[in-house]
Amino acid sequence: MVKYEKHILNNGLKVLAHQDKSTPIAAFNILYDVGAKHEDPEMTGMAHLFEHLMFEGSSNVKEFDTELQNAGGENNAFTSNDITNYYMTLPVNNIETAFYLESDRMFHPLLSEEKLVTQKNVVIEEFKQSYLNQPYGDVLMLLRSLTYKVHPYQWPTIGKNIEHIEKIQMQHVIDFYNKFYKPDNAIIAVAGNISPHDVFMLAEKWFGNIKPSVNAKSILAVEPSQIEKRLLKVERDVPFDEVYLAFHTVERLNNSYYGIDLISDILGTGNSSRLYLELLKEKKLFSQVNAWVSGCTDPGLIVLTGRLIKGVPVENGEKEILQLLNTLKNKTLDNRELQKVKNQIEVSNAYADINALSKAMNLAYYEYIGNADLLNQQNEKYFAVTPEDILKLSQEIFNDSNMSILHYCSK
Amino acid sequence: MTNRSQKPLISNQFEIIALNSEKIKLSNGMPVYFLNEPDHDLIKIEFSFNAGTFYQNKKLTSVVTANLLKEGTKRKTSKEISEIFDYYGVYTSFDPQKDLASIGVFVLEKHLEPVLSLLEEILKEPSFPESELEIYLKNLIQQHIVSLEKVSNVARMQFSKLLFGENHPYGQTLILSDFDNIYKDDIEQFHKKFYNANNVFCIVAGSASDRIAPILEKHFGGNDWLGENNFKKEINSEFPIADKHLFFKDNAVQSAVRVGKIFPGINHPDYHKIMIANVILGGYFGSRLMKNIRQEKGYTYGINSAIVSLVHGSYFFVTSQIGVEFVKNAIEEIYSEISILRTVSADEEEISVVKNYLSGAFLRSFDGVFAKSDRLKELIAFNLDDSHFFNYINTVNSINAEEIMRVADMYFNEKEMTELVVGKL
Numbered sequence: 150m151v152k153y154e155k156h157i158l159n160n161g162l163k164v165l166a167h168q169d170k171s172t173p174i175a176a177f178n179i180l181y182d183v184g185a186k187h188e189d190p191e192m193t194g195m196a197h198l199f200e201h202l203m204f205e206g207s208s209n210v211k212e213f214d215t216e217l218q219n220a221g222g223e224n225n226a227f228t229s230n231d232i233t234n235y236y237m238t239l240p241v242n243n244i245e246t247a248f249y250l251e252s253d254r255m256f257h258p259l260l261s262e263e264k265l266v267t268q269k270n271v272v273i274e275e276f277k278q279s280y281l282n283q284p285y286g287d288v289l290m291l292l293r294s295l296t297y298k299v300h301p302y303q304w305p306t307i308g309k310n311i312e313h314i315e316k317i318q319m320q321h322v323i324d325f326y327n328k329f330y331k332p333d334n335a336i337i338a339v340a341g342n343i344s345p346h347d348v349f350m351l352a353e354k355w356f357g358n359i360k361p362s363v364n365a366k367s368i369l370a371v372e373p374s375q376i377e378k379r380l381l382k383v384e385r386d387v388p389f390d391e392v393y394l395a396f397h398t399v400e401r402l403n404n405s406y407y408g409i410d411l412i413s414d415i416l417g418t419g420n421s422s423r424l425y426l427e428l429l430k431e432k433k434l435f436s437q438v439n440a441w442v443s444g445c446t447d448p449g450l451i452v453l454t455g456r457l458i459k460g461v462p463v464e465n466g467e468k469e470i471l472q473l474l475n476t477l478k479n480k481t482l483d484n485r486e487l488q489k490v491k492n493q494i495e496v497s498n499a500y501a502d503i504n505a506l507s508k509a510m511n512l513a514y515y516e517y518i519g520n521a522d523l524l525n526q527q528n529e530k531y532f533a534v535t536p537e538d539i540l541k542l543s544q545e546i547f548n549d550s551n552m553s554i555l556h557y558c559s560k
Numbered sequence: 561m562t563n564r565s566q567k568p569l570i571s572n573q574f575e576i577i578a579l580n581s582e583k584i585k586l587s588n589g590m591p592v593y594f595l596n597e598p599d600h601d602l603i604k605i606e607f608s609f610n611a612g613t614f615y616q617n618k619k620l621t622s623v624v625t626a627n628l629l630k631e632g633t634k635r636k637t638s639k640e641i642s643e644i645f646d647y648y649g650v651y652t653s654f655d656p657q658k659d660l661a662s663i664g665v666f667v668l669e670k671h672l673e674p675v676l677s678l679l680e681e682i683l684k685e686p687s688f689p690e691s692e693l694e695i696y697l698k699n700l701i702q703q704h705i706v707s708l709e710k711v712s713n714v715a716r717m718q719f720s721k722l723l724f725g726e727n728h729p730y731g732q733t734l735i736l737s738d739f740d741n742i743y744k745d746d747i748e749q750f751h752k753k754f755y756n757a758n759n760v761f762c763i764v765a766g767s768a769s770d771r772i773a774p775i776l777e778k779h780f781g782g783n784d785w786l787g788e789n790n791f792k793k794e795i796n797s798e799f800p801i802a803d804k805h806l807f808f809k810d811n812a813v814q815s816a817v818r819v820g821k822i823f824p825g826i827n828h829p830d831y832h833k834i835m836i837a838n839v840i841l842g843g844y845f846g847s848r849l850m851k852n853i854r855q856e857k858g859y860t861y862g863i864n865s866a867i868v869s870l871v872h873g874s875y876f877f878v879t880s881q882i883g884v885e886f887v888k889n890a891i892e893e894i895y896s897e898i899s900i901l902r903t904v905s906a907d908e909e910e911i912s913v914v915k916n917y918l919s920g921a922f923l924r925s926f927d928g929v930f931a932k933s934d935r936l937k938e939l940i941a942f943n944l945d946d947s948h949f950f951n952y953i954n955t956v957n958s959i960n961a962e963e964i965m966r967v968a969d970m971y972f973n974e975k976e977m978t979e980l981v982v983g984k985l
Contacts, residue, residue, distance in 0.1 A: 171599065173574065174927040209564045214846045219913045220570045221920020223845075238927070240920050245568035253564060270858025274814065278861050278881050282814045284709040354562050386811060388705045420630075420642035430638070433695060436702040456706075458698065485647070492649035496668060499602040500651070504928040 161333025175341025194308020
C-alpha cells in the first residue's frame, strides 16, 4: 500500500507525494503526457530526441547533470509511445535541487543548434546500437508496422528510420516544446522522507509561475478492427528462426486488461508456463519462448513468441503455439493454475513497493492513466479474474482475423 | 515570484550508514547474516557458494551445475519443481559468477516453509537427469551463438582472455566444442565438492530473524551436507603483454571497443583512490569520457569505464560501442583522456562535484534492504567488514587533486593498456 496525497497547482500541474521514512534517499519523478504517438508521422523520433535535449541545460542551469551530481543525485529518463518520463534520486536533504532543476528545464530549456546536431548524432548511434547492430534488433519495429496500420503505435520511439531523425530542425524542436512541455501536461510524484506539505510548498515555489499551455490536446487516430489474418516473412542475417504471433487487445483502463495480462503469464511466465513446459521442454521445438502484453494506454497487443531449435520449421512452431491458444479457448483452466499467476503478480507488486524510486514512478504513471489510487488496487483487480473470464477473453482475442504473424528467418 | 537564479543550498554531509547485519551460525557451522527491515512482506534469501567459474577444471561446469539444480531431484521432476516455485510466485535466481555461485529466492513470508523445503531439496539432492542436461545444453548453445552476433558480447568475452591469458581461470573463453564436452559426471562431482554447508554463506534480507532462523536451522543446519571449503588453486599464468587487437566483423555498423589493464585489487591501500580516479575518467554520466566522446562529439550512445574487483585478480576497462566511422578518433580521445588524468591536475570544481556525487551514490547503494544485501555480500566475499565502507567515504572526503594525479600516473599508464576492437577499425 502506497499512501499518498495529491495537490493540483493553479497552472494545472499535478503533484503527488508519498512519505517514506525508511530511506535517506528521495525520488522525484516527472511524467510528461507526450510520447512517440504524438509525433508527426513524417518526422518520427521527435519525442525521444527531445528527451535527450532536456539534459542540455536551461536558462539558469548550465549543466543539468553537473548540478544534480553536485547534489549527490543521479537521474535518467525514458520515452515510450505514450509518455516521456524523467526521474532522479538524491539525498532527501537536497530534494529542493530536484524541484529547481526540473522546473528550470520545463520553464526554459536552452535549445541550441550545436546541441541539436550532437544529440541527433547520439540518437543515431543509439538507433544503430539498439536496432541495427544486433541480431533480431528490428523485430519490434516490424511487428509494430504489421499490427498498426492507422494508429501511431505503428512506429517505435527511436523513430521509423534514421532519415527522420536527421531532418529534424530547430523550429520543429521549439514547436514541440511549446506544445507539450507545459505544467498542465505533466505529473510530478515525490517519494522519500519529506512531508506532503513540504512537497507541495516546493512545487508551488518552483513550478507555480510557469504558464499552462494554450494548445488543445491532439486527437489520435483510432486503429480499426483487423478483419483478416496478416503474415509477414522476412529473412535476416541471424543464426536461428523466430516466430511471433500478435493479437489486438484492449486499452489499459479496460477491465479486461487484467485477464489478458494473466493469459500472457499463463502462457509465458516461469518455467511451468505453458509455452515453456509444453513447447520448449516437452516438444523441444524452441530454445526460448516468451509472452507479453504491450501495456500501453491505447488498445494494445498480446504477443506470443519463440526462437526455434535449429532444423525445426517455423511453420511448426507457429502451429504448436496456435494449438496452445486453442486449448485456452476450449478448456476452462483449473483454479490452481490461475491462482499461480495471481501469486506471481502479488510478489511482483510487493517487489515494486520496495524502493522510493519505483513508488514515485508508479504513482505518476497510474495518475497518468487515470488515478493514482489504481496503484493500490492492482492486486484486487487481478485477484478478481475468474477461469471463465480467461476462457471468454481467449475466445474473443485468439482468432485468425485478429492475428498478425511474423516469421523472422535466418538467411 | 521565485528568483530562479537563486539555487537551493546543498549539503553533502550525510549520516554514514552501517549495515547492522546480525550474524548467526547454524549447528553445522554455516554462517547466516540477517538484514532486518520489518515493514516488508517480501524476503530475499540467498546462498552464495564458492563455486563460480574460478573453481571449475572444465569450462561450463559451474554454470551448468548451478542452472541444473532446479531440473530434477531424487524425488521430484523438473516440472514438479517449477510448478511449486511458480505457484508460490517465487523469483528464483541461479547466478554463477566468476567467484561465487549464488542461488537466491524472493519469497513472501507466508510461503516461506514450502519454498525453503524445496530449496533444501534442490541444493542437497539434485539428480541432474541426462535428458534435462541435453535440453539445457542445446538451448544454451543457441543462446551462445546468438550472443556472438553482438559485438559488445564478443568484446566482453575476448577481453578477459586478452588480459588474464587463456590459462588463467578468469581468462577462459567458450568455444563451441566446449558444449559437447560436458557430462553428467562433471556436474555431479562439481556439486558434490562445492555445494556444501561449509563452503557457503547465506544472507536473509527483509524480515525478522527470530521467525526465520528456526526454519533455516531445520532445513540447512544438519550434518547431512558437510564438506570442505579450503580450495587452493595453482595459477601458473603470466599475464599476456599489452597489445592492440582487432576482431573483424564485416557487417558491423558499430564497433565494440575495450581498453584496459590488470589493476590492484580491493585490498590494496590505494584501492579507494583508484576507484575515485576511475569515476572522474568514466565512472558516471558527467565523466570526462562521456562529456568528450558522447556529449561533445556524438560518437557513441554511451561510454564508461569501470574497475572489476574479483577475489583473485582485478582489472580496469573502458567500454563503448562506437559508429565504425568514428572508431579511430574515439580511441585517440580515450588515450588522450587517460593521459590528461595522469598529467594534469583536476580543478577544484570538478573534484567537488565528484565528491558530492560519490557521497550521494554511496548513500543510494544502501537504499532498501535488497541493495544492502548486495553490499553485504561484497564484504563477505572479500572478507572485509564495515570499516571498508568507512575508509571509502573518508577517502572520498579527504582526497585532493594531487593524490588523484599520483594514483592515475601510477596505475593508468596508457602504454600498458590492452586494446580490443570488435567490428571494424
